[in-house]
Amino acid sequence: EVQLVESGGGLVQPGGSLRLSCAASGFTFSSYEMNWVRQAPGKGLEWVSYISSSGSTIYYADSVKGRFTISRDNAKNSLYLQMNSLRAEDTAVYYCARVEAGPYYMDVWGKGTTVTVSS
Amino acid sequence: NFMLTQPHSVSESPGKTVTISCTRSSGSIASNYVQWYQQRPGSAPTTVIYEDNQRPSGVPDRFSGSIDSSSNSASLTISGLKTEDEADYYCQSYDSSNLWVFGGGTKLTVL
Numbered sequence: 001e002v003q004l005v006e007s008g009g010g011l012v013q014p015g016g017s018l019r020l021s022c023a024a025s026g027f028t029f030s031s032y033e034m035n036w037v038r039q040a041p042g043k044g045l046e047w048v049s050y051i052s053s054s055g056s057t058i059y060y061a062d063s064v065k066g067r068f069t070i071s072r073d074n075a076k077n078s079l080y081l082q083m084n085s086l087r088a089e090d091t092a093v094y095y096c097a098r099v100e101a102g103p104y105y106m107d108v109w110g111k112g113t114t115v116t117v118s119s
Numbered sequence: 120n121f122m123l124t125q126p127h128s129v130s131e132s133p134g135k136t137v138t139i140s141c142t143r144s145s146g147s148i149a150s151n152y153v154q155w156y157q158q159r160p161g162s163a164p165t166t167v168i169y170e171d172n173q174r175p176s177g178v179p180d181r182f183s184g185s186i187d188s189s190s191n192s193a194s195l196t197i198s199g200l201k202t203e204d205e206a207d208y209y210c211q212s213y214d215s216s217n218l219w220v221f222g223g224g225t226k227l228t229v230l
Contacts, residue, residue, distance in 0.1 A: 035219065037164075045156070045164065045209050047219035059217050095163055105154045105169040105211075112163060 002026040002108050004096050009113030016086050020113055022079035022096030027108075030054075030074035033099040035106060036081050038092035038115075048094070049081065053101075064090075086117045121145045123210050123222035130228040135200050139225045141210030142192040151213045153193040155184055158224075159206045167208075168195060197227075205229045 008020040022034070036048040049070040050059040058070055069082040079096050093114050097106035122144040131137040141153065155168035166175050168184035171193065181201075186193045193212075197204055210222040 037219075037221075044207075044224040045158075045211075045221045047211075047221060050217070050219065061218065100169075103170050103173060104152065105166055106156075106164075107166055107169075107175065109163040109165065 002098075004098065004108055004110035006094060006096055006110045006113035009094065009115045011116045011118065012086055013119050014087060014117055016117070017082070017084045018086065018115060020081040020083065020094055020096075020115070022081075022110055024077045024079065024098070027098070029072075029077040031101075033101060034072065034079050035097045035099060036070060036079075037095045037097055037106070037109075038090075039095070039112075040089070040092040043092075046092075050099075051079070083115070086115075088117050091115060091117050120214050120216070120218070121220065123212060123220055125208075125210060125222040125225045127223070128226040128228065130230055131200055133200050133202060133229055136196060136198040137200060137227065139195045139197075139208055139210075139227070140190075140192050141194070141222050142190065143212070146215075147188065148186050148191045148193055148212075149188050153184070153186060154211045155182075155193075155195045156209045156211065157206045158209065164209065200229050202229050 003025045005023045051070045067085045071080045093112040095112045096110045098108040100107040124142045152170045156164040157167045158164040167182045172184040181198045183196045207224045209224045
């Protein structure tokens with residue numbers, strides 16, 4: 001079964017750091033581009049970051065650029081999001097999503113992990 | 120960068136047809152493909168339309184997508200509405216900087 005499972009969320013104080021992980025299974029992880037997408041409480045979806053299959057190409061939303069770092073370990077079938085200098089507005093459910101490369105869209109999503117930034 | 124604007128909410132009765140719009144603020148709607156994602160309460164999003172009008176396997180043909188260059192918008196149409204279609208729907212496209220852009224989402228109520 002194709003599956004993505006996020007972990008690493010939790011409560012963190014403003015200015016703190018957190019590292020999210022996304023474990024992939026059921027498919028050849030190294031062949032797929034990946035995204036992180038977040039959703040603040042009661043709000044819509046917001047794209048956060050993209051990484052190519054090899055990790056050589058990376059993009060960020062302006063709202064997280066310079067604070068968040070996306071990475072992947074294809075040997076471990078894992079995707080990561082290092083989040084530094086966290087702000088209250090980063091509070092959200094964070095989803096990892098696989099990018100289908102033929103037709104280009106997010107075809108598999110994890111269930112998400114919740115990040116709460118509060119003192 | 121551009122924005123994708125959706126109505127905040129729509130409602131319709133079971134068995135009827137509803138259309139959700141997604142208007143691009145600048146640049147042509149036809150210049151980048153539009154996707155539509157369905158998100159039921161408490162669940163992760165799933166794709167119902169990709170590349171403007173293509174349905175992933177498993178998505179019923181009650182769901183269809185289109186674009187209209189004259190209004191610079193994309194539309195998601197759901198016919199034969201069922202109570203299970205009640206969800207939030209998001210359009211998504213890409214900008215010239217390879218950034219992914221979501222619309223604000225539309226809450227569909229089937230009453």
